[in-house]
Structure formats: C-alpha cells, structure tokens
Amino acid sequence: MGRLFGTDGVRGVANADLTAELALGLSVAAAHVLAEAGSFEGHRPVAVVGRDPRASGEFLEAAVVAGLASAGVDVLLVGVLPTPAVAFLTAELGADLGVMLSASHNAMPDNGVKFLARGGHKLDDELEERIEAVYEEHRTGAPWDRPTGGGVGRVRSYDEGFERYVTHLVGVLPNRLDGLKVVLDEAHGAASLVSPEAFTRAGAEIVTIGAEPDGLNINDGCGSTHLGKLQAAVLEHGADLGIAHDGDADRCLAVDHTGAEVDGDQIMAVLALAMRERGVLRADTVVATVMSNLGFKLAMEREGLSLIQAAVGDRYVLEEMKEHGYALGGEQSGHVIISDHATTGDGTLTGLLLAARVAQTGRTLRDLASVMVRLPQVLVNVPDVDRTRVGSSAELAAAVAEAERELGATGRVLLRPSGTEPLVRVMVEAADIDQARSVAGRLADVVKSALG
Missing domain, CATH: 3.40.120.10 (Alpha-D-Glucose-1,6-Bisphosphate, subunit A, domain 3)
Structure with missing residues (x-):
C-alpha cells in the first residue's frame, strides 16, 4: 500500500x-x-x-x-x-x-x-x-x-x-474595525457563516460574496483560488479591502482598495510589523517556507527581522514555530499561523488582524503591503508525471544546475513534488519576468520528458 x-x-x-x-x-x-x-x-x-x-x-x-x-x-x-x-x-x-x-x-x-x-x-x-x-x-x-x-x-x-469560535476570534483583536468596508469571499465554503459574523461583530461594514454553499459549488470560480470576483466587488462597492478564503478557511488572501492582490507573503510582512510594534513577535522572527518570494526575505532583512524558511506545508512551519516558540509563520498561499491564538492556519483570524492593522494605522492596505516588493516569480504545474523521481533524475538535476548558472545570484529555482496531487511544481524567480518564464518553461519541458 x-x-x-x-x-x-x-x-x-x-x-x-x-x-x-x-x-x-x-x-x-x-x-x-x-x-x-x-x-x-x-x-x-x-x-x-x-x-x-x-x-x-x-x-x-x-x-x-x-x-x-x-x-x-x-x-x-x-x-x-x-x-x-x-x-x-x-x-x-x-x-x-x-x-x-x-x-x-x-x-x-x-x-x-x-x-x-x-x-x-x-x-x-x-x-x-x-x-x-x-x-x-x-x-x-x-x-x-x-x-x-x-x-x-x-x-x-x-x-x-x-458561538465559542466566533467569540474567540473577535476577542483576540487588538482593536475594532469600525469605519472599514470589507468584501468577504467565502468560496461557498466552511466559513460562509462564521467569517461574516466575526467581521460584523468586530465593527466592519461587510459585503459578502460566495457565501451560499449548496454542497456542489465550493471553490467554484470564487475564493482564494479565483480572486477575480473579489477584485471586481471591491472596486464596485468602493471597499477598503477584500478578504478571500478557501473551502475550509484555513487560508486567507487579500485585495487592496485598487483591486490588486495581496498574497500570503505580503500579509505576513504587514502582520510582522504590527506584532513587533505590540511586542508580541517573539525573537523578532517569522517562519515561512522555501516558496516565499525573495522579496519577502529582503523586506524582513531591511526591517531588522529574522526569517526562517521551512519545507513546504503549513505543518512544517508549525513544527518550527512550536520547537522555538515563534509567534508568526505561514505560506505565500495564505496559510498564516498566529500561534498565540491558533494551532493551525486560520483564514478568518488572519483577515481580521489584517483589517485591524488597516483600521489602527489609518493607512491603506496597498500602502501597508508596500513594505515588500515581490520579485517576478513563475510557477508551472507539470501534471501526470512520476513525482517520486524528482530527486533522483540525473537529467532533471543537470537541467536545474544549468538554470541556476544562468540565473546566478539574481534568482533561484525550486522543484517540488505536490503532496496532494500527481504533479510537480516548477518555481523560478528572477529579476526579469521574461527570463523567469523562459527558464520555467524549459524546466517544465524537462520534467515532462524525464518523469513522464
């Protein structure tokens, strides 16, 4: 088996x-x-x-x-x-x-x-x-x-x-959300009732989309994997920000008032500075994964914060946090863990704390998220390949080495077999988006030929 x-x-x-x-x-x-x-x-x-x-x-x-x-x-x-x-x-x-x-x-x-x-x-x-x-x-x-x-x-x-969970969420906020208008996309998922209730109790004016689950429509063109509807709704309603969850609401992505996406790295950057200001960012350290954008690492260094990168998967982030007592960690995909208040990624809690920072500072989410600049990053999923041979293929190793030589110190390559699907993820970062796309495309072709 x-x-x-x-x-x-x-x-x-x-x-x-x-x-x-x-x-x-x-x-x-x-x-x-x-x-x-x-x-x-x-x-x-x-x-x-x-x-x-x-x-x-x-x-x-x-x-x-x-x-x-x-x-x-x-x-x-x-x-x-x-x-x-x-x-x-x-x-x-x-x-x-x-x-x-x-x-x-x-x-x-x-x-x-x-x-x-x-x-x-x-x-x-x-x-x-x-x-x-x-x-x-x-x-x-x-x-x-x-x-x-x-x-x-x-x-x-x-x-x-x-009731116990909603009371917990609202009770841990450092300040209320009065005066904010927030669009919530619940992905027709598990937070369709919880998230609107929590944001409303915290004082926000809310507009809710994707909150009519019928058992068949979960994640269907909405939620954190499809941000288009949320972006449109934020612009239509003149909202301060938008929050998107996935089906089980353990992740959160955001949209600023201009409709621009704010990913998990940016969310962690905003929360890290807020937590340091409140004196609750233990050891001035954030735990992320190897998939985090290089721009996030550079931003943390510039702000005098330490970044530890774990293997991909929020449980590996959690293990690192538990072992050393760190307070904040997460993934670019929007799994954000605030260990003082949650034992796993909590999309509703993350969204509430992000909105609380906007309300507390009076700054836009776009301005807050500008603490980091995302370097061009291309991710290609290569399906229907033998993901178990990623680490043993000589042909693939040679192709990766050649790509790393081409990118030099201005970029990086990461190949990762999916833990939940029969595919391999090819990630390339570079200073130039065209170069990142070119290298990622070539590596994806090699993955298909070597592991197909």
Whole structure:
C-alpha cells in the first residue's frame, strides 16, 4: 500500500479514492493511536468532528463517526465549520482528537480527512505512519479490538461550537474595525457563516460574496483560488479591502482598495510589523517556507527581522514555530499561523488582524503591503508525471544546475513534488519576468520528458 497521507491529511476523489470504507477504517485506526481507545481507566475518549459543505462530506462524516464510536470514542459533531474552528474546539474542549472533512482549495469532487491530535495540532509524520500501520494491519486481517455494550462511543451535536469560535476570534483583536468596508469571499465554503459574523461583530461594514454553499459549488470560480470576483466587488462597492478564503478557511488572501492582490507573503510582512510594534513577535522572527518570494526575505532583512524558511506545508512551519516558540509563520498561499491564538492556519483570524492593522494605522492596505516588493516569480504545474523521481533524475538535476548558472545570484529555482496531487511544481524567480518564464518553461519541458 502506498502512503495514504499527503501534506494535509488523506485526500482524493470522494467515493472513488476516498471511500466510506477507507474513512471508517482510518478513523478506527486514528482512535487507537490518538485516543488510545480502551486503555483509559475511567476516561472515555472524545473526538470533535467537523466538515466543509461538500455533498460528499455528509456520507464521509457518517463513516468517520461510525468508526470513532465503534472504537469507543464519544463524538461531538460541530457541523459545517472551518478547519481552524475544529482545531480550536479540540483544544478548548480538551478532546483527545479532532477530525475535519475537507479537501481545502480542491474542486468539489475531492474530499479529505484531516486528523488533529490533542490540543488541536496537526499530526507529525510519526503519528501518521502509526495510523497507517494500524489501518493496514487490520485491513489485511487482524481483528479490531471492539468494545460492546456501554463501551461503544456516544454521538451528539455540539451546536455551541459556532458561538465559542466566533467569540474567540473577535476577542483576540487588538482593536475594532469600525469605519472599514470589507468584501468577504467565502468560496461557498466552511466559513460562509462564521467569517461574516466575526467581521460584523468586530465593527466592519461587510459585503459578502460566495457565501451560499449548496454542497456542489465550493471553490467554484470564487475564493482564494479565483480572486477575480473579489477584485471586481471591491472596486464596485468602493471597499477598503477584500478578504478571500478557501473551502475550509484555513487560508486567507487579500485585495487592496485598487483591486490588486495581496498574497500570503505580503500579509505576513504587514502582520510582522504590527506584532513587533505590540511586542508580541517573539525573537523578532517569522517562519515561512522555501516558496516565499525573495522579496519577502529582503523586506524582513531591511526591517531588522529574522526569517526562517521551512519545507513546504503549513505543518512544517508549525513544527518550527512550536520547537522555538515563534509567534508568526505561514505560506505565500495564505496559510498564516498566529500561534498565540491558533494551532493551525486560520483564514478568518488572519483577515481580521489584517483589517485591524488597516483600521489602527489609518493607512491603506496597498500602502501597508508596500513594505515588500515581490520579485517576478513563475510557477508551472507539470501534471501526470512520476513525482517520486524528482530527486533522483540525473537529467532533471543537470537541467536545474544549468538554470541556476544562468540565473546566478539574481534568482533561484525550486522543484517540488505536490503532496496532494500527481504533479510537480516548477518555481523560478528572477529579476526579469521574461527570463523567469523562459527558464520555467524549459524546466517544465524537462520534467515532462524525464518523469513522464
């Protein structure tokens, strides 16, 4: 069996790659690993389970709940809420584990299962490997240790989750948003109710788009992967800024009052200076990934801040932050982690804090984001290739070395296999956009020929 877990849980086409049987089996395995079901004296393990609005989430939720309860875990169903809300509630309620059903920014046919450990933290590689090992052991014939009678888990709805999470979001803001007009694009996803409520309570005047989920329209031409509608709405309504989430609202991208995109690097730059000003940017350090724009690194150096770059994936950013106690980290894609208030990327919290900085300073988002200048960066996704051979292909290594010689000190090359899709990402930065496009195109051709 190949590795089931990608960079963010187990993901695939619902009812094809990700079946009810797989979701049930993984949930039983996760219960044995994360909740140590059956080993507690006088303690009944508890799990918090949430989902985004995808139609497939309904049957997958049923499968997950069946698996957990059959393993002796009590289940609190919080319904449609963002991933960071499930993480928050897992910690807040002292639950043994959390489960979120979502494929994040992927199109509707996909879905995913994300497990969270105690405290609402994403799993490290060792925990994922243990869950897979337990799942595979029992899939191939070893019987489950099944409780009976009063030992089976009980299931109930936890409707208070929405209110507790919104109260938390508004309560951590350093200042109110009165006087701001904000357009919110909810991607017809998990934050369709939470985000407008939080921004309204914080004092903002809001215009909401992409907030009518029907189970089929999540991420469909809207949200953080399709900013066109948000840009148009910001201009149409004369808003101060726009905020876009993805399907499970663990990321946030923004649009300034002119309709220009403000990406995750720029958002982190703005928040880093705000947090330093408030004295909460520990060690004056930000954690990003190797995908962050070189302009972000240069901006942090100019401002006297340190930048640590982790592997791609917000959980690797989180690991670095947890190990050293850093307060801010994230990805160019908009996963931003403020560790004093969240255990994972939280798109609604990020958007609120960004708007709070605009309100507090009286400056436009465009002006605030100008602290960094993005260098030309070209990203090409090469699909239908053997992503496992990126690091072993001599032909590809030679092509990368030649590209690096051409770019010299003014640019860089990064090849990265996707953790969730069968493709390789080719990223090239250069001082000149035409050169970046040319080098990226040549490397993409080599990836196809060498790994296709």
